[in-house]
Amino acid sequence: MSEIVLDGVTKTFADGFEAVKDMDLDIQDGEFMILVGPSGCGKSTALRMIAGLEDISSGEVKIGGETVNDRSPKDRDIAMVFQNYALYPHMTVRENMGFALKLAGVDKSEIDKKVEEAARTLDLEQHLDRRPANLSGGQRQRVAMGRAIVRDPKAFLMDEPLSNLDAKLRVQMRTEVAKLQSKLETTTVYVTHDQTEAMTLGDRVAVMRAGALQQVGTPAELYDNPVNLFVAGFIGSPAMNFMPGEINGGKLKLPIGEVDLDKLDVEGRRDGQVIVGLRPENFEDVEVIGDLKEERGITFEAEIDLVESLGSDLYAYFHIESEGVQSDQLADIVEESLDETGAGEIREGHEQIVARLDPTSKVKRRETAQLWADTAKLHLFDPENGESLRQAAKERA
Amino acid sequence: MERSSRDYALWTIAIALVVIFALIPVLWLISISLKPPEALTDQKFIPSDVSFDNYKSLFEGGIDDSPFIKPLINSIGIALITTAISIVLASFCAYAIARLEFPGKRVILAGALAIAMFPPISTVGPLFDMWRALGLYDTWLGLIIPYLTFSLPLAIYVLVAFFREIPWELEQAAQVDGATPFQAFTKVIVPLAAPGVFTAAILVFIFCWNDFLFAISLTSSDASRTVPAALAFFTGESSFTAPTGSIAAAAVVVTVPIIVFVLIFQRRIVAGLTAGAVKG
Numbered sequence: 001m002s003e004i005v006l007d008g009v010t011k012t013f014a015d016g017f018e019a020v021k022d023m024d025l026d027i028q029d030g031e032f033m034i035l036v037g038p039s040g041c042g043k044s045t046a047l048r049m050i051a052g053l054e055d056i057s058s059g060e061v062k063i064g065g066e067t068v069n070d071r072s073p074k075d076r077d078i079a080m081v082f083q084n085y086a087l088y089p090h091m092t093v094r095e096n097m098g099f100a101l102k103l104a105g106v107d108k109s110e111i112d113k114k115v116e117e118a119a120r121t122l123d124l125e126q127h128l129d130r131r132p133a134n135l136s137g138g139q140r141q142r143v144a145m146g147r148a149i150v151r152d153p154k155a156f157l158m159d160e161p162l163s164n165l166d167a168k169l170r171v172q173m174r175t176e177v178a179k180l181q182s183k184l185e186t187t188t189v190y191v192t193h194d195q196t197e198a199m200t201l202g203d204r205v206a207v208m209r210a211g212a213l214q215q216v217g218t219p220a221e222l223y224d225n226p227v228n229l230f231v232a233g234f235i236g237s238p239a240m241n242f243m244p245g246e247i248n249g250g251k252l253k254l255p256i257g258e259v260d261l262d263k264l265d266v267e268g269r270r271d272g273q274v275i276v277g278l279r280p281e282n283f284e285d286v287e288v289i290g291d292l293k294e295e296r297g298i299t300f301e302a303e304i305d306l307v308e309s310l311g312s313d314l315y316a317y318f319h320i321e322s323e324g325v326q327s328d329q330l331a332d333i334v335e336e337s338l339d340e341t342g343a344g345e346i347r348e349g350h351e352q353i354v355a356r357l358d359p360t361s362k363v364k365r366r367e368t369a370q371l372w373a374d375t376a377k378l379h380l381f382d383p384e385n386g387e388s389l390r391q392a393a394k395e396r397a
Numbered sequence: 398m399e400r401s402s403r404d405y406a407l408w409t410i411a412i413a414l415v416v417i418f419a420l421i422p423v424l425w426l427i428s429i430s431l432k433p434p435e436a437l438t439d440q441k442f443i444p445s446d447v448s449f450d451n452y453k454s455l456f457e458g459g460i461d462d463s464p465f466i467k468p469l470i471n472s473i474g475i476a477l478i479t480t481a482i483s484i485v486l487a488s489f490c491a492y493a494i495a496r497l498e499f500p501g502k503r504v505i506l507a508g509a510l511a512i513a514m515f516p517p518i519s520t521v522g523p524l525f526d527m528w529r530a531l532g533l534y535d536t537w538l539g540l541i542i543p544y545l546t547f548s549l550p551l552a553i554y555v556l557v558a559f560f561r562e563i564p565w566e567l568e569q570a571a572q573v574d575g576a577t578p579f580q581a582f583t584k585v586i587v588p589l590a591a592p593g594v595f596t597a598a599i600l601v602f603i604f605c606w607n608d609f610l611f612a613i614s615l616t617s618s619d620a621s622r623t624v625p626a627a628l629a630f631f632t633g634e635s636s637f638t639a640p641t642g643s644i645a646a647a648a649v650v651v652t653v654p655i656i657v658f659v660l661i662f663q664r665r666i667v668a669g670l671t672a673g674a675v676k677g
Contacts, residue, residue, distance in 0.1 A: 053569050074575040086570035090588045099584075100574035147574070157573075 002064040002154035002187050003029045004050060009059035011045050011211075019045040021211040022059070030185040032178075034202035036192055038234070042211040043191045044159055050189060051157050052076050064154055074103075079148035083160040085140050087132040087147075093119075094128040097146045118150045121180070138169045145180065155187040162197065174200060195235050199223070207231050209329070229386035230329035232277050232379055238315065240379070241353045242330065244322050245276040252276070252380075255320040255351070257298035259375045266380055266389050274389065275327065277379035280315070283355030285363055286370040297374045302353075307365050314357045316369070322351045329386045423652070430645035434638055451646035465647055467619040468627035472651070475537055475623060476605035479544040483552050483601045484594060490549075491556030496565070506557070509550035517547060521614045528615055535617045543611050548601040555600060559593030595662045603655060624651045 004027040011020040020042040027033045035043040048054040050061055052073035061068055068076050079100070088096050095102075097118060098111040106114075119125045122142045132140055141161065148156050161177070162170045178201050181188050192198055198205045199219040207214040207222065207230070215227045219235075226232035232240050245254045248271050252259040286299050302318040309315075355371060363369040380389040429437065430451050432444045439445070455465040494502055524543060525534070533539035563586065571581035612626035619627070628647055631640040 051573055053572070072577075073569070073572040074577065078573065080570070080573040082566055082570060084564070084566065086564065086566040088567060088570075088585055099571070103575045103580060151574075 003027060003031075003062075004033075004155060004187060004189065005060075005062040006046070006050070007060040007062070009046070009049060009061060010057045011042070011049060011054060012057040019211050020049070023213050025206055025213065025216065027187060027189060029187055032181050032188045032190065032201060032203045034190045034192060034198040034205045035208060036195060036198035036205055036234075037208035037214075039193055040210075041208040043193075043208050046208070047157050047159055047189060047191045050155075051078060051080050077154045078157055079151045079153040079155075080157040081144045081148050081159065081161045083163055085132075085144040085161075085164075087140060087143055089132055092129050092131055093124060093135070093143050093146075096132065096143055097150050100147065100151050114150045115146075118146045121149070122146050137165055138173065141165060141173060145177070149180070149184065153186070155189065156181070158188065158190045160192055161190075163192070163194070170197075177201065196237060199235065205235075207234060209234075225388070225390070226379065227388050228329065229275060229277075229327050229381045232381070232388075233330050236279060238280050238354045238356070240277045240279050241351075242275055242277050243320060243351055243353070244383075245274045245380070247271050247274055252378075254298075255322045256300040256302075256373060259298060259378065263296065263376065264378060264380070264390065273383050275381040275383050275386075277381065278373060278377060280354045280356040282374040282377040283316075283353075283357065284372045284374070285357045285361035286372045288358040288361050289372055296376050297372050299370060299372045301368050302371050303368050304363050304365055305352075307363060309359065312359060314359045314361055314363075316355045316357055316361075316363050316371075318353055318355070318369075318371075320351050320353060327383065327386055426645050426648055430642060430649050432642060434642055437641055451642040452650070454643050455646055455650065464627065464631055465624070465643075465650075468622050468624045469651070471537070471619075471621055472606060472623040472625075473654075475540050475544070475621070476602050478537070479541050479548060479605045480598050480602045482541070483545055483548045484598050486545075487549055487552035487556050487597060488590075488594065490553050491560050494553070494557050495560035495563075506553075509553050512546065513550035513554070517543075517610055520546075521610060524611075525614055534615060535621050537621050539615050540608075540611055540621060540623070543615070544605045544608065548604050551604065552597040552601050555597040556593055559596070560590065563589050599658055599662060602658065606651070606655060 004025075006023050006025040009020060009023045010018065012018050023046060025033075035046060037043050045054055049056050050063070052068065052071060056069050063076055063078065088099065091099065094115055097115045101111045101114060115128070116125070119128055122145060124139065124142055124146060127135060127139060127143075132143065135143065141164075144161065158177075162173050165173060174197060177190075190197075190201060199222075202219060204216060204218055205222055206216045209230050215222060215231045217225075222231060222235045226235060229242075233242070243255050245252050247253075247261065247266075250261050252261050252264070252274070254276055302320070304316050304318050306317040307314065308317075357363065381387065382389055425442070428442055428444055431447045431449070432439070433446070433448045433450060436444065436446070456463055460466050490505070493499070494506065520543065528534040528539045533542070567585050567589070568581045571585045572578070576584065607625065608623070609625040612623040613629065616622040616626060622630075624647065628644050631643050631647070
């Protein structure tokens with residue numbers, strides 16, 4: 001058994017900065033756990049504390065039931081894949097992969113056997129006698145994985161292992177990593193800032209922000225029932241749309257229409273301002289859905305600013321007149337996406353909304369379209385602290 | 398394509414000019430060293446009859462009578478000892494500066510730079526007096542100490558620059574792989590640092606090997622006089638012949654070890670072994 005338990009783990013740096021705040025996390029034996037969050041959220045620090053590369057300021061880390069706080073990395077029996085692979089440049093692929101076994105005093109024939117076995121798994125057999133400098137990015141990445149798997153350790157720790165690969169290779173390696181992990185059934189902690197990676201790879205995903213754990217759950221739980229604005233905005237691509245709403249006497253007033261609150265399991269139901277979220281796929285072209293619009297949801301008119309057709313999907317961008325939504329949790333996400341794409345559009349008094357429509361939809365740019373929104377899928381958040389007001393999310397938290 | 402082949406041609410010409418400019422004096426020196434005394438002034442670049450008499454005269458009379466063997470031993474000994482001490486000390490210092498945050502780090506670097514900038518000539522006078530008082534005048538130690546003073550800053554600078562380039566994540570990777578800190582250092586960091594250490598060692602060795610100022614000022618006999626200083630005391634066959642031929646021969650002999658050194662290690666220096674350690 002090699003479950004990993006973090007119990008109240010905190011990391012305070014010498015300058016007083018708290019990188020990880022009182023983190024509790026149970027990672028079960030054989031589980032693939034993803035730590036995800038924007039850069040600087042403490043996810044890598046948390047991983048490095050599990051590895052033993054970073055001291056633990058307070059709290060306890062247990063691997064396989066034993067407290068490892070005071071053990072050096074070499075005594076924790078874990079293998080780590082680094083973001084830049086950290087291959088030993090003066091050693092061949094074979095030596096790189098066998099280095100840990102050699103240090104452990106395993107005899108030569110056994111090392112050769114294990115290295116060749118791992119090389120077969122990773123399709124590296126013909127490269128065993130080459131140096132890392134002569135390998136391509138994808139091959140180096142596989143060597144780094146190979147170095148981890150020959151050890152048969154208690155756990156794999158991976159620190160953004162795919163972020164240095166180009167987009168196509170990343171998708172390919174992603175499935176390979178997933179296959180490898182399910183075959184080996186070794187407990188894995190995987191750090192990434194890419195929510196797509198998190199959603200596709202993980203058995204469970206832990207979302208972090210500013211050193212604090214926000215929500216831990218399966219990808220579906222995070223997607224359907226985010227506990228707060230941050231998780232709602234971070235998980236999902238394109239991101240969830242947000243708009244201001246007002247609860248008044250059992251009715252929820254939105255820029256696109258009015259909803260009866262009885263249909264939503266909203267907790268408390270105090271009158272006042274709320275932030276409302278709705279995912280792009282919960283919109284549809286009225287002409288496409290037909291009867292469904294009568295059962296639930298609201299229809300509204302919108303002037304389409306832009307249409308992106310990807311063949312399988314069609315994204316329609318439109319805007320609604322509103323004051324906009326203010327929340328520091330969302331500001332974190334916007335900053336991150338600005339950093340990554342270098343683009344971002346903020347217009348005063350307008351809120352940009354993305355709708356994912358059926359590809360047969362006939363909506364056109366600069367024309368007014370009849371759209372439908374599935375109000376059963378609305379997410380409501382407290383504008384003060386960003387927490388979800390829906391019961392289902394409350395219960396998960 | 399046309400553009401790049403023209404660039405290539407221009408570069409080739411430029412490099413050829415530089416190489417010719419640098420090599421002609423050396424070839425000239427070799428030419429002189431191979432001429433008999435009476436042909437020295439024949440104004441021929443290629444000697445009409447080659448003679449090795451100048452080289453023979455250097456080593457004539459064995460260790461006691463030869464004007465060259467004892468200085469050669471002094472040069473090799475002093476340069477090697479200085480290089481060894483300098484590299485060991487500079488490695489420790491550079492490692493600390495590259496890896497650790499400690500108060501006074503900038504002061505050490507600034508101090509090293511200041512010493513490297515200091516004109517050696519201004520230390521010669523005081524050293525001469527001090528060394529005579531301390532009994533270090535005309536000893537190996539008397540030269541090794543000032544050489545260390547001026548070679549340490551050089552070695553520290555080269556090594557700091559080099560150590561900073563080493564991806565220290567490799568050390569952590571080794572620790573996760575089960576290495577003790579000492580193993581991580583010897584099996585991963587040292588092999589990567591080796592080219593930098595060789596570079597620094599060669600620079601220090603050449604500095605000591607070439608020095609004339611301290612060698613001429615702080616020695617008085619073959620007990621510690623190094624080759625560059627000894628060349629100045631060469632005598633001709635008679636009091637009327639200049640020792641040009643033997644000086645040229647000696648210059649060629651002392652140049653050879655440096656060339657061999659650099660040729661052996663240049664691949665290690667240039668190789669840039671770290672390529673491919675991290676994403677490239």
